[in-house]
Amino acid sequence: MSAAHLPRLSALPLAQRLTLLFVAIASAVLLGLGAVVASLVEQHFEDLDMEVLSGKMELISQALHSVANQQDLTGLAHQLARSLVGHHGLEVMLLDADQTVLFATANARFEPQQLVAKASPHAVLWPQGAQTYRVLTAQIPTAVQDVQGRPQKVFVAAAIDIGHHQAFMQAFLHTLWWFVAGAAVVMAVLGWWAVRRGLAPLRAMRAQAQGVTAQQLSHRLQVESMPIELAELAHTLNDMLARLEEAFGRLSEFSSDIAHELRTPVSNLMTQTQVALSRARNADDYRNVLESNAEEFERMARMIADMLLLAKADHGLVLPQLEMLPMAQEVRAVLDYFEMLAEEKNLSLQLSGEASLLADRLMMRRALSNLISNAVRHAQVGSVIRVELQNLADQLEITVTNRGETIAPEHLERVFDRFFRADSARHRDSEGRSEGTGLGLAITQSIVSAHGGSIRASSAQGVTTFTLRIPQRLTA
Numbered sequence: 001m002s003a004a005h006l007p008r009l010s011a012l013p014l015a016q017r018l019t020l021l022f023v024a025i026a027s028a029v030l031l032g033l034g035a036v037v038a039s040l041v042e043q044h045f046e047d048l049d050m051e052v053l054s055g056k057m058e059l060i061s062q063a064l065h066s067v068a069n070q071q072d073l074t075g076l077a078h079q080l081a082r083s084l085v086g087h088h089g090l091e092v093m094l095l096d097a098d099q100t101v102l103f104a105t106a107n108a109r110f111e112p113q114q115l116v117a118k119a120s121p122h123a124v125l126w127p128q129g130a131q132t133y134r135v136l137t138a139q140i141p142t143a144v145q146d147v148q149g150r151p152q153k154v155f156v157a158a159a160i161d162i163g164h165h166q167a168f169m170q171a172f173l174h175t176l177w178w179f180v181a182g183a184a185v186v187m188a189v190l191g192w193w194a195v196r197r198g199l200a201p202l203r204a205m206r207a208q209a210q211g212v213t214a215q216q217l218s219h220r221l222q223v224e225s226m227p228i229e230l231a232e233l234a235h236t237l238n239d240m241l242a243r244l245e246e247a248f249g250r251l252s253e254f255s256s257d258i259a260h261e262l263r264t265p266v267s268n269l270m271t272q273t274q275v276a277l278s279r280a281r282n283a284d285d286y287r288n289v290l291e292s293n294a295e296e297f298e299r300m301a302r303m304i305a306d307m308l309l310l311a312k313a314d315h316g317l318v319l320p321q322l323e324m325l326p327m328a329q330e331v332r333a334v335l336d337y338f339e340m341l342a343e344e345k346n347l348s349l350q351l352s353g354e355a356s357l358l359a360d361r362l363m364m365r366r367a368l369s370n371l372i373s374n375a376v377r378h379a380q381v382g383s384v385i386r387v388e389l390q391n392l393a394d395q396l397e398i399t400v401t402n403r404g405e406t407i408a409p410e411h412l413e414r415v416f417d418r419f420f421r422a423d424s425a426r427h428r429d430s431e432g433r434s435e436g437t438g439l440g441l442a443i444t445q446s447i448v449s450a451h452g453g454s455i456r457a458s459s460a461q462g463v464t465t466f467t468l469r470i471p472q473r474l475t476a
Contacts, residue, residue, distance in 0.1 A: 014195075078094075334365055357396050420438060
């Protein structure tokens with residue numbers, strides 16, 4: 001398989017990926033350890049060779065210092081020959097200033113010219129046929145003086161055969177490579193087994209997650225049997241399932257409410273139309289039927305518009321046209337709109353506070369209208385509805401308070417849900433018409449969220465308060 005067709009590491013299953021990484025890291029560690037050991041062993045051999053060569057060079061140096069004439073050189077050769085007996089693998093060669101060989105052991109077949117040319121204060125490796133020598137050279141002065149009165153020097157080369165060292169290192173490296181290869185195979189097998197064992201909880205989580213369906217959103221992962229590293233993930237997935245279950249339940253209720261809200265006016269329209277067509281009627285009767293149908297159509301149109309607005313808000317499509325609004329003036333305009341309706345219930349509308357807010361005028365009026373309409377609808381006859389504006393540190397707080405029936409805590413948490421009504425029988429006026437679509441508070445919440453604010457409701461001891469908090473400075 002060519003490199004172009006090899007699968008990428010990220011495309012491999014997690015077990016294979018972890019196994020390959022484990023084997024690669026372990027093999028690299030073994031190779032590094034082997035390289036360090038080989039380097040130390042080779043350095044040890046070099047130190048041993050240098051110890052031998054330095055000793056012989058010291059011996060030869062002391063012998064040369066006692067040379068005073070040519071006869072002494074002849075005697076020196078015999079002395080060195082006797083001294084080097086029994087040192088296998090050690091070769092010595094002495095050259096005079098003319099590169100004439102003064103002394104050489106039996107296997108010292110170095111070329112004098114090359115030997116002088118490669119002279120170095122440090123030991124060098126010298127291949128000689130099938131053998132390799134470590135050679136140490138030096139120029140050592142004698143007691144003999146030349147015509148200028150300077151001591152004559154003798155070029156000395158001491159070499160030691162390192163073939164047995166090289167053979168050992170070759171065998172060592174050969175064994176090391178085979179050991180690393182074998183260890184890689186063993187580590188691959190054991191690593192695969194260990195990874196499979198380690199990922200067993202993940203497979204169990206996968207099997208449990210496969211049991212979650214749209215009809216079984218109440219199913220939860222077993223956190224108790226998970227290791228610590230996966231327990232947090234299991235908790236997160238369980239929280240996600242809980243949110244999905246709640247959202248799915250609300251969506252189901254929303255769909256049911258939509259069907260119910262649309263079925264009622266459609267049924268009314270059909271009934272009224274069928275009754276009107278059951279026999280011949282005069283023009284006034286037909287006009288009354290058409291007027292009643294128009295009211296139902298208006299209500300359906302308003303509900304559809306509200307649902308479209310909420311759908312846009314859910315997808316972030318509501319883009320407020322921001323302008324600086326005098327909020328007291330805006331609230332007063334809304335209160336004037338509800339003045340006549342409040343008088344019918346003997347309600348008083350009061351406003352306190354002054355503030356300005358960077359907001360969308362139409363949206364803010366709609367949000368306030370929904371809150372005040374809700375307050376008027378549920379206020380106790382003869383009570384007061386208060387709207388208060390208060391500047392906080394960086395927010396404007398608007399509170400709408402009315403006195404009436406206390407909202408139960410379990411209902412208070414859902415007052416901003418779409419189509420939610422605390423009264424399951426659904427509020428209707430004296431003529432049997434619905435008092436609202438049940439979307440007003442949900443729309444208010446979406447408008448406040450679009451302005452970066454928040455809304456909450458509280459109700460206790462017959463006093464219900466809706467509190468809006470909106471940032472007073474918005475960035476574009």
